[in-house]
Amino acid sequence: QVNEHEQAVKALKAAVRLRPDYAEAHYSLGASFYQWSEQESVRKRELLLLAERSFKTVLRLSPNHVAATYNLGTTFHRLSKFALSVEILQLATSLDPSNEDAFFNMGASLWQLGRMLDASSAYRRTLELNPSKADAQYSDGLCLGAMGRAEEAQERFSAALQLNPQHADAIYNLGISYAQLKRYKEALSLFRTTM
Template sequence: MDKNQLGVQYMQEGNWEEAAKAFNDAIEENPKDPVAYINFGNVLSAVGDDEKALKFYQKAIEIDENAAAAYYSIGNLLFSHDRFEEAKHSFEQAMRKGLDSSDTYFMLGLTLIQLDQGRLALPYLQRSVELNEHDAEARFQYGLCLARNELIDEAINQLTKCIELDPIHSDAYYNLGVSYAFKENQAEALAMFNKALEIQPDHVLAGHAKKLLEQIQ
């Protein structure tokens, strides 16, 4: 088996030490292969060595300036450190270099939300769910972003699809409840808050919203 493939297999098993060894072997066998550097960087990031991971991603870009996955990995790393403006630039670079994946659109959308640019995030989150219709979390974040931009009917549609994909997504039920309350559909809102609490009894926001709704009925 190819050393990169072997390393990825070890990563999927959570065997970081063997994964690192496999990617190191891949680099020694072919020092001009950017994929091995990206993979090694992903292992380092997974075990918390982000500083060294960044160097491996940058090395991959030195070898191949069109290594789109390296820009994406840098974006993830920067996002995890709340460096959102830089993360945005990296995800945009990944797209320019041809990484047309649902994950790239999703992460760029999330980054724009963190930068208080929710309306700009909408088309990226929309594209994310178009490319991967079965991603419940992408549906949730898209629905949430729609709701924050007062596109309530569209938000309800996405959040409903989210709970079809993930029936125990308590936050999706809670936000569905908020959306129904916004439309003054109190019965449906209460049902959604109750469902959120059934799944997660300590869901503070759902509990508070349920009490408020019961007081005004």
């Protein structure tokens, strides 16, 4: 599959050379670098930096390009540039307020920055857009737990498990929230489930 990515990148680089002002060619090039980075461990950072550069070029040519804005924010997250990720994903959500993935990824970057209340708000917005997203329920539970709100965290972990009964992290963290609430039998039962 790496060969397919190399061929796609080669063709898209040729397209960009022919039409350097064509935003969609730059976008496709950035998307190809990003997808390639998901399958490369050795060159991952290099490929993400190339994706970043391509998405920035798109936004210079077409400042309101929704997909490039979202993908640049996600690229920043994967590069551990969390503050930039939040900034760009906020822009993405203003351009497309229905983009649940932008809110979810913004929550992940806010979590990395230690901004639990803001992360929780982003996850809740994700859930308003898609109530069946188990990972958003789970992630909001983590935020609530980190803020010492064990009962609310327990509700989120339970909701995640209703949506995905095999969500091992939700099972484990539900057990932790039960222990924090001094519901030890339930906690022990869940911990046994994860072992």
